[in-house]
Amino acid sequence: MKIKKNARPTMVDVAHRAGVSQMTVSRAISGKGYVSEDVKLKVEAAAQEIGYVQNRLAYGLRSENTHLIAVVLPSLANSVFTDVLTGITDAVTIHGFRPVFGVTEYSQESEEKLVQDLLSWRPYGIVLAGIEHSEATRKAIISSGIRVAEIMDVESTPISIAFGLSHKDAGKKTAEYMLSKGHRRFIYVGSQGGRDLRALKRFEGFIEALNEAEATLISTEISTLPSSLAGGLSVTEKILQSSDKPDAIYYANDDLAAGGLMYCISNGIRTPEDIALAGFNGLPFLDAFPIQLTTVRTPRYEMGWKAGNYLVDPSLASYPEGESCIDVGFELIKGDTC
Amino acid sequence: MKIKKNARPTMVDVAHRAGVSQMTVSRAISGKGYVSEDVKLKVEAAAQEIGYVQNRLAYGLRSENTHLIAVVLPSLANSVFTDVLTGITDAVTIHGFRPVFGVTEYSQESEEKLVQDLLSWRPYGIVLAGIEHSEATRKAIISSGIRVAEIMDVESTPISIAFGLSHKDAGKKTAEYMLSKGHRRFIYVGSQGGRDLRALKRFEGFIEALNEAEATLISTEISTLPSSLAGGLSVTEKILQSSDKPDAIYYANDDLAAGGLMYCISNGIRTPEDIALAGFNGLPFLDAFPIQLTTVRTPRYEMGWKAGNYLVDPSLASYPEGESCIDVGFELIKGDTC
DNA sequence: TGTCTCTGTGTTAACGTAAACATAAGCATA
DNA sequence: TATGCTTATGTTTACGTTAACACAGAGACA
Known part of the structure; x- marks a missing residue:
C-alpha cells in the first residue's frame, strides 16, 4: 500500500472512497458517458468529503484541450485594453474557458517571447492586440495550428481574422x-x-x-x-x-x-x-x-467580446465568407472643442 | 513506425532529429543535469528546426510546479487593481512565473467558484485582493497547501500573510x-x-x-x-x-x-x-x-510587487517573525479641497 | 429464443515531461 | 592497480487524467 504525504487527492482517492473505479469517477465528474444516478451522487459526495479538486494539467494533457485563451496586450495601464480584456473574459468564461494574458509594453520583441511562452500552455486560441507582428510571431502561431483573432485594427492582412477598426x-x-x-x-x-x-x-x-x-x-x-x-x-x-x-x-x-x-x-x-x-x-x-x-x-468591449466568441465557437458568429477583417466601426463624437 | 498528423513536435521528435535520447533533450532544454556542449547545441538546433515548443502541462504535471501565480481581483475596471496586477506580474515574471487571474465583481460567492477553478490549475501560489473570504474559500486554499498572500487590507486575520494598509x-x-x-x-x-x-x-x-x-x-x-x-x-x-x-x-x-x-x-x-x-x-x-x-x-504597485515576491521566493523578503500583516502604509495628501 | 440496442462499469493505454536509477568513460588520487 | 569522484548519457517509471475498448445485464422486438 502506497502512502503519500501531503499529496492532493486524485480521482483514485475519490474512487476508493466511493467504492467505484477511477474511470467512473472521471465520468461522473465530467458528465461524459453513462453513470447511474446513485453512483454519481456517491462520487460527488466522496469528492466533496475529501476535498477533491480536478487537475487541469492532467485534464489538458490527456484531452488536448486546455480551455485556455491566450491574450496578448500592449499594456494594462490603459483602460482601453482592460475593456478589451473584460470583453474577452466575459465571452470565453460563459463557455468554460479562461483567459491567460501577457503584456508586451508595445514591443514586438517582447511580444515574440510572450507568444512563445503562452503557446507552451497549449491554449485553445489566442487573441493578439494589433495586427502587426514579427515574422517569428506569425510563424509560431501558424505552426501551432490554434485559432487566432487579432483585434483593434483592420488595416493589414490578419493571420486569420481581425476584429477592429480603421x-x-x-x-x-x-x-x-x-x-x-x-x-x-x-x-x-x-x-x-x-x-x-x-x-x-x-x-x-x-x-x-x-x-x-x-x-x-x-x-x-x-x-x-x-x-x-x-x-x-x-x-x-x-x-x-x-x-x-x-x-x-x-x-x-x-x-x-x-x-x-x-x-x-x-x-x-x-x-x-x-x-x-x-x-x-x-x-x-x-x-x-x-x-x-x-x-x-x-467599441472596445465589443471587439474583445467578438474575438472571444469567435475563438471558442466560430459557429456562433457567422461572418461573411472569406472576409478576414471585421470592421466594428467607430463613432466621431463632435463635442464642443472644435 | 507511428505517423501522427498535425501533432505538435515533442521532445521525442527533437531527440530523433538530434540523435539522442528524449531525456537528454529534456536536460539540454531545462539546463538541469549534465549535457555536453556539442550535444546541447545539436539539441537546440534540432528544436529550432522543427519548431519545438515545450508543453507546460506535461512539465507542470510531472515536475509538480506550474510556475503559475493565481490572482483574484474584484474588478479590472478600476485602475487600482490593474496597478496591483502589474506589480504582481512584474515581480513574478522575473522569476519565470506567470500570473493567471480571475475577477469576482466584488462577490464572495463568485470568489469561491473562482478560487476553486484557479486551484485546479495547481498554481504555485495565490494572491487574493482583500482579507475577507468565505469559509469555503479559506478551506479550499488551506487544504491545497499552496502559498497565499492577501493584499490591500490588514484589518483581519489573514490565511497566511497580508500586505496592505489599515x-x-x-x-x-x-x-x-x-x-x-x-x-x-x-x-x-x-x-x-x-x-x-x-x-x-x-x-x-x-x-x-x-x-x-x-x-x-x-x-x-x-x-x-x-x-x-x-x-x-x-x-x-x-x-x-x-x-x-x-x-x-x-x-x-x-x-x-x-x-x-x-x-x-x-x-x-x-x-x-x-x-x-x-x-x-x-x-x-x-x-x-x-x-x-x-x-x-x-502603494498599489508595491503591494502587488511585495506579494508576488513573497510568493515566488519568501526568502527574498525577510519579514518580522510571526508577523502576518505587513502594513505598507498610506499617505494623506492634504491638497486644496479641505 | 435469439439478437440487437441501450445503459452502466471496468481495464488498459496514452498524453509529454522530469525524477530516479543505472551505466560507463575519463581522470585524479591512494 | 584499485578506488572514488565527476561528467555524460540512457532506461524506466510516474504525474492525473481521458479515449478506446471490452463486457455484461436489461429490455425490446422479430
Missing part, C-alpha cells in the same frame, strides 16, 4: 471634421515614443486629410512616456505659450487630450475659439468634463 | 484632517451598493472620528453602480442643490471625488469655502486637476 480612417475623419470647422494650423501630440502603431495610423490618416485640404501641420510633439493627463497638460501648456501657436491640437488619445482640455479649463482658455482639441477613444471619464471633448468612440 | 485608519485620518480644518457637517458618498468592504472600513474609521469630535454625518449616498466620475458628479450636484447642504463630502474613492471636484470647478463652486471634498486612492490623473484633491495615496 485607425487611418478615424484620423482622417477627425481631421476632416476639424477642417470643416475652419481650423488650418495643427500640432500633433503623441506618446510612447511612436511605438503605438495604431496611433501612427491615425496620424497618417490625419496628415492625409490635412494635405488634401492644404492645411498646415506645424509640428509634432511625441513624448517617450506613456500617455497621461499630466503629460497632455504640460505639453499643451508648452504649445500654447510658444510663439507659433496653432489653431488646433490633435492628440494621440484621450488621456493626452483630456490633459489639454484640463489645461484650457483651468486657465480660462476658450475652446474652440482659442484652441481646438481632439482626442481618440471616447473614454467614459470624459463625460464628467463640463466641455465635451471631440473624440472618436471605439 | 483602511479604517485611513478613513479616520481623513476625517481628523477634515475636522481640523473646521468642517462639522458631512455627507458620505459610496458606490457598488456597499459591497466594497474596504470602502466600508474607511467609512467606519471616518464615522469613529466624527463621533469622537461630535461632528455630524448628515446622510450617506450609496449608489449600486460602479464608481465613476460621472456618478460622483451627479450625486454631488444633488447634494449641493439640496436644502440641507453639508460642509464637506467624503467619497469612497477618487473616481467619485474627482467627479465632485469637476462639478465644483465647472460651476464656480469654491472649495473648501463652499464645500470640502476628500477621496481615496491618490490616482495619478488627479495631478492634472487645477485643484489638488484631498485624498490618500496608497
Whole structure:
C-alpha cells in the first residue's frame, strides 16, 4: 500500500472512497458517458468529503484541450485594453474557458517571447492586440495550428481574422471634421515614443486629410512616456505659450487630450475659439468634463467580446465568407472643442 | 513506425532529429543535469528546426510546479487593481512565473467558484485582493497547501500573510484632517451598493472620528453602480442643490471625488469655502486637476510587487517573525479641497 | 429464443515531461 | 592497480487524467 504525504487527492482517492473505479469517477465528474444516478451522487459526495479538486494539467494533457485563451496586450495601464480584456473574459468564461494574458509594453520583441511562452500552455486560441507582428510571431502561431483573432485594427492582412477598426480612417475623419470647422494650423501630440502603431495610423490618416485640404501641420510633439493627463497638460501648456501657436491640437488619445482640455479649463482658455482639441477613444471619464471633448468612440468591449466568441465557437458568429477583417466601426463624437 | 498528423513536435521528435535520447533533450532544454556542449547545441538546433515548443502541462504535471501565480481581483475596471496586477506580474515574471487571474465583481460567492477553478490549475501560489473570504474559500486554499498572500487590507486575520494598509485608519485620518480644518457637517458618498468592504472600513474609521469630535454625518449616498466620475458628479450636484447642504463630502474613492471636484470647478463652486471634498486612492490623473484633491495615496504597485515576491521566493523578503500583516502604509495628501 | 440496442462499469493505454536509477568513460588520487 | 569522484548519457517509471475498448445485464422486438 502506497502512502503519500501531503499529496492532493486524485480521482483514485475519490474512487476508493466511493467504492467505484477511477474511470467512473472521471465520468461522473465530467458528465461524459453513462453513470447511474446513485453512483454519481456517491462520487460527488466522496469528492466533496475529501476535498477533491480536478487537475487541469492532467485534464489538458490527456484531452488536448486546455480551455485556455491566450491574450496578448500592449499594456494594462490603459483602460482601453482592460475593456478589451473584460470583453474577452466575459465571452470565453460563459463557455468554460479562461483567459491567460501577457503584456508586451508595445514591443514586438517582447511580444515574440510572450507568444512563445503562452503557446507552451497549449491554449485553445489566442487573441493578439494589433495586427502587426514579427515574422517569428506569425510563424509560431501558424505552426501551432490554434485559432487566432487579432483585434483593434483592420488595416493589414490578419493571420486569420481581425476584429477592429480603421485607425487611418478615424484620423482622417477627425481631421476632416476639424477642417470643416475652419481650423488650418495643427500640432500633433503623441506618446510612447511612436511605438503605438495604431496611433501612427491615425496620424497618417490625419496628415492625409490635412494635405488634401492644404492645411498646415506645424509640428509634432511625441513624448517617450506613456500617455497621461499630466503629460497632455504640460505639453499643451508648452504649445500654447510658444510663439507659433496653432489653431488646433490633435492628440494621440484621450488621456493626452483630456490633459489639454484640463489645461484650457483651468486657465480660462476658450475652446474652440482659442484652441481646438481632439482626442481618440471616447473614454467614459470624459463625460464628467463640463466641455465635451471631440473624440472618436471605439467599441472596445465589443471587439474583445467578438474575438472571444469567435475563438471558442466560430459557429456562433457567422461572418461573411472569406472576409478576414471585421470592421466594428467607430463613432466621431463632435463635442464642443472644435 | 507511428505517423501522427498535425501533432505538435515533442521532445521525442527533437531527440530523433538530434540523435539522442528524449531525456537528454529534456536536460539540454531545462539546463538541469549534465549535457555536453556539442550535444546541447545539436539539441537546440534540432528544436529550432522543427519548431519545438515545450508543453507546460506535461512539465507542470510531472515536475509538480506550474510556475503559475493565481490572482483574484474584484474588478479590472478600476485602475487600482490593474496597478496591483502589474506589480504582481512584474515581480513574478522575473522569476519565470506567470500570473493567471480571475475577477469576482466584488462577490464572495463568485470568489469561491473562482478560487476553486484557479486551484485546479495547481498554481504555485495565490494572491487574493482583500482579507475577507468565505469559509469555503479559506478551506479550499488551506487544504491545497499552496502559498497565499492577501493584499490591500490588514484589518483581519489573514490565511497566511497580508500586505496592505489599515483602511479604517485611513478613513479616520481623513476625517481628523477634515475636522481640523473646521468642517462639522458631512455627507458620505459610496458606490457598488456597499459591497466594497474596504470602502466600508474607511467609512467606519471616518464615522469613529466624527463621533469622537461630535461632528455630524448628515446622510450617506450609496449608489449600486460602479464608481465613476460621472456618478460622483451627479450625486454631488444633488447634494449641493439640496436644502440641507453639508460642509464637506467624503467619497469612497477618487473616481467619485474627482467627479465632485469637476462639478465644483465647472460651476464656480469654491472649495473648501463652499464645500470640502476628500477621496481615496491618490490616482495619478488627479495631478492634472487645477485643484489638488484631498485624498490618500496608497502603494498599489508595491503591494502587488511585495506579494508576488513573497510568493515566488519568501526568502527574498525577510519579514518580522510571526508577523502576518505587513502594513505598507498610506499617505494623506492634504491638497486644496479641505 | 435469439439478437440487437441501450445503459452502466471496468481495464488498459496514452498524453509529454522530469525524477530516479543505472551505466560507463575519463581522470585524479591512494 | 584499485578506488572514488565527476561528467555524460540512457532506461524506466510516474504525474492525473481521458479515449478506446471490452463486457455484461436489461429490455425490446422479430
